[in-house]
Amino acid sequence: MRDYAYFLGCITPNRYPGIEVATKRSLKEFEINLLDVNGASCCPAPGVFGSFDLWTWLVVAARNIVIAEEMNADITTTCNGCYATLQEANYLLKNSANLKNRVNESLAKIGKQYRGSLEVKHVIELLSDQVGFERVEKNVKRPLRGIKAAAHYGCHFLKPSETRMHGSAERPTVLDNLVRSLGAESVDYRDKGLCCGAGGGVRSANLEVALDMTAEKLDNMIEAGADCLVTPCAFCHLQLDRGQVELNEKYGRRYQMPVVFMTQLMGLALGMDARELGLYDNAIPTESLLKKIP
Amino acid sequence: MPSILKRQTIREGEKDFVNEVIEQGSKIFPKDDMATLRACIQCGTCTGSCPSGRRTAWRIRQIFLKTLTGQRKDALAAEDLWNCTTCYTCQERCPRKVKTTDIVRALRNLSVREGYLRQDHAKVCQLVFKHGHAVPINDDVKAVRKRLGLSEVPPTVHQYLEALKEVIDLLDATGFRSLVERKE
Numbered sequence: 283m284r285d286y287a288y289f290l291g292c293i294t295p296n297r298y299p300g301i302e303v304a305t306k307r308s309l310k311e312f313e314i315n316l317l318d319v320n321g322a323s324c325c326p327a328p329g330v331f332g333s334f335d336l337w338t339w340l341v342v343a344a345r346n347i348v349i350a351e352e353m354n355a356d357i358t359t360t361c362n363g364c365y366a367t368l369q370e371a372n373y374l375l376k377n378s379a380n381l382k383n384r385v386n387e388s389l390a391k392i393g394k395q396y397r398g399s400l401e402v403k404h405v406i407e408l409l410s411d412q413v414g415f416e417r418v419e420k421n422v423k424r425p426l427r428g429i430k431a432a433a434h435y436g437c438h439f440l441k442p443s444e445t446r447m448h449g450s451a452e453r454p455t456v457l458d459n460l461v462r463s464l465g466a467e468s469v470d471y472r473d474k475g476l477c478c479g480a481g482g483g484v485r486s487a488n489l490e491v492a493l494d495m496t497a498e499k500l501d502n503m504i505e506a507g508a509d510c511l512v513t514p515c516a517f518c519h520l521q522l523d524r525g526q527v528e529l530n531e532k533y534g535r536r537y538q539m540p541v542v543f544m545t546q547l548m549g550l551a552l553g554m555d556a557r558e559l560g561l562y563d564n565a566i567p568t569e570s571l572l573k574k575i576p
Numbered sequence: 577m578p579s580i581l582k583r584q585t586i587r588e589g590e591k592d593f594v595n596e597v598i599e600q601g602s603k604i605f606p607k608d609d610m611a612t613l614r615a616c617i618q619c620g621t622c623t624g625s626c627p628s629g630r631r632t633a634w635r636i637r638q639i640f641l642k643t644l645t646g647q648r649k650d651a652l653a654a655e656d657l658w659n660c661t662t663c664y665t666c667q668e669r670c671p672r673k674v675k676t677t678d679i680v681r682a683l684r685n686l687s688v689r690e691g692y693l694r695q696d697h698a699k700v701c702q703l704v705f706k707h708g709h710a711v712p713i714n715d716d717v718k719a720v721r722k723r724l725g726l727s728e729v730p731p732t733v734h735q736y737l738e739a740l741k742e743v744i745d746l747l748d749a750t751g752f753r754s755l756v757e758r759k760e
Contacts (some may be wrong), residue, residue, distance in 0.1 A: 292711035299721045302730075318731040321739025323708040329662035330700060330710065333684040334693065336604040338752040345746060346592035374604060381604070391749055392742040441664035442677070451668055474667070477627050482662035484628070486697040492660055494631050562718050 286408065287350035287357045287400075288316035291364035292324050293516035300560015301360050301516055304546040305405055307559075311421060311552055312413040317355055317368055320347050325367035327481035327517075328438065331368070340381075341388045343371035347402070348394045357402045360543070362515035363481070366438035369402040373445050404439055406544060407448075408515045418463040423553035425465025427562045427576055431547065433457040433468050434499070434510035434522065436515040437477050451475070460544060461512060464551035470507035473498070480521035489528070496525040510540040510571040512547055519543055527565045540568040550575060580663050590646040597643055601682030605675070615672040616640045622666035622676050634659035636666055636676060639683065652687040658694060693756055701756045708733030708743045 286309075294301045306316050312328030324331075325343060332339040347368055350357045359365045375382045386395050403411075409418065440451035448454075452475070458468035465480045479485070499522070503511055513519040519541055526537035541564060549559045550572075560566045591630060601610035622757050623629050623637040634656035642651040667677040687693075694708075700710050709732065718728045733740040747753055 290730055292709045294613055295721070295726075295732065296709060296711050296713045299717060299724055299726055303724045303725060320731050321733060321736040321742075322731075323733045323739070323743045324704055324710045326704065327710055329660075329681070329706075332681050333658075333662070334682060334697065334701070335689050335750070335752055335755060336685055337599075338747065338750040340604055341617065341746055341750050342743060345742065373686075378606070388746065388749060392615060392745055394742075437661070437663040437665075442667055442675075451664075477663035477665075478659045479627075479661060479724050483656075483662050483694075483697055483700075484605070484659060484661045487658055487694045488632075491628065491632055495579075495627055496660070517659070560720070560724055563724075 283313050283315045284412070285315050285317055285355045286403070287319045287353050287355040289319050289322055289325070289346065289357050289359045289364055289368060289479050291359065291361045291516065293520050294360050297520055298516055298543070298560065298562050298563075300546060301519065301543045304543060304549045304559045305360050307554060308545040308548045308552060309384060309405070309408065312417065314408060315410065316358065317353060319346070319353070319357075319482065322349055325364040327363050328370065329348045329363075330486070333483055333503070339367070340371055340374065341385055342345070343367045344375060344385045345394060347372055347400065348389065348396050351397050356400045358405050358408055359402070360405050360516055361429045362404070362436040362438040363517050364401065367540050370445055372398070372400070372402050394565065400573045406439065406456060406460070409460060409544070409548075415459050415463040416459065418548070422464055422551045424551055424575070426547070426551050427465050429466040429571070429574060430469045430507055430509045431461045431466045432471055432503040432506060432511045433461055434478065434511055434513050434518060435517040436513065437481060439507040440515055457512065457514060457544065461547070466547070469508050471508065472502040476502075478521040479516055479517040479525070485521060487511070492521065493525055493529055494525060495535070496521055497529055497535065500526065500539055503539060509574055510542050510568070511573065512542055512544055514544050516543070524565045538566060538570065540564070540566060540571040542568065542571065558559070590648045593646045593648040593651070594644060597679065597682055597686065600686050601679060605678055609675045610679065610682065612672070612674040613640070613643065616644060616674050617672060619671065621669050621671055625665045625669050627663060627665065628659045628661055632656060632659045636660065636680070639680070640674075640676070643683065651683060652690050653692055657684060657687060688755065691758070698756055705747060705753060708740045712725065
């Protein structure tokens, strides 16, 4: 059993707790144990608080990292925003002694010190690198044959690629491979790399712009015949799920695309119960997908 | 309307603005990364890649032009500056390796310092001052958590009030509260 500090952030525990359950249970199947990061706060959001004041963003992020350092565990996250903030803050602090000293002066006020002793890994990285597609495939009890899933990567999991270090962000394959390892089909769709629309404070201040991007994304997935869309990010997940309700209510659209987090889809393939994975707690019902699973 | 692309413009503009943006970003990022701003040749790959620019008046190339020509007020007051979702597509594709998205964050930091913080964004800040979360828990989700076998309140600052106090103390110490709460 390997331990990771599971940094929850805001959206996962406070809006989509099904993601939290599905992630803990799915990773446990592969001997990965997720520990609580007691007293963690908002990461804080990279494009929101980073846009207001980068210094505050860095100091609060460093505090969150320090809690995990005190647990002697690497961090994992289920939100691209949390991942971006913690991974980037860790990267910047490890690469600048001056920055680290300045941050530690601030953290000293609350009796904490950043050491630079851990790595920050997205949960998708754990699944692809620690577990591996073949092992996932071997553990599947209920292959998702015939299911067409549209993989949405989101932005901050892969970009900026120079900092994230997962290779090129133009043609990623990791999510598609995970979908395939569960027996489902990963459908291609137009402009697959398009942002969900929510980031950078656009959802909070310019909702109609965010929704316009979401609608384009959904239209392209529908055109490709997707039965569901799969996300690696709680914030994209919220935008793509609740965004459909907002588009339906405000703009008379009729979107009904089930939104499933990668570890929820995995949980289904590993034989877990949809209700226990929180798949009945979305804004847009997932029944149309669940009915199709053999 | 005469073009702003005249030599004269640069002379009339605030020449120090480029330096100001680079300095602001360099509080966090390596200075060499921020100085890539000077390498912009206005090719437009950024705007051509921008998903927000397809549907709004936000033109990232234009904001770089305004920055390079010292159009400080125009650049910092632009409402469209807040239509960037920070998707990094432009930064990935820039042929001059300009750290475009990170420079946008530095520009926004200056914009907030000039008092252009949006009301909706100020509200998000208030949520963090109060709860330590930008998206706090509510009763409906507490019920879902309980049903799913999770703790009703997550083990974050929501559950540990002394930890919440640490976060609030940090937000005060960095000057963040006074920055976003100040009245013009």
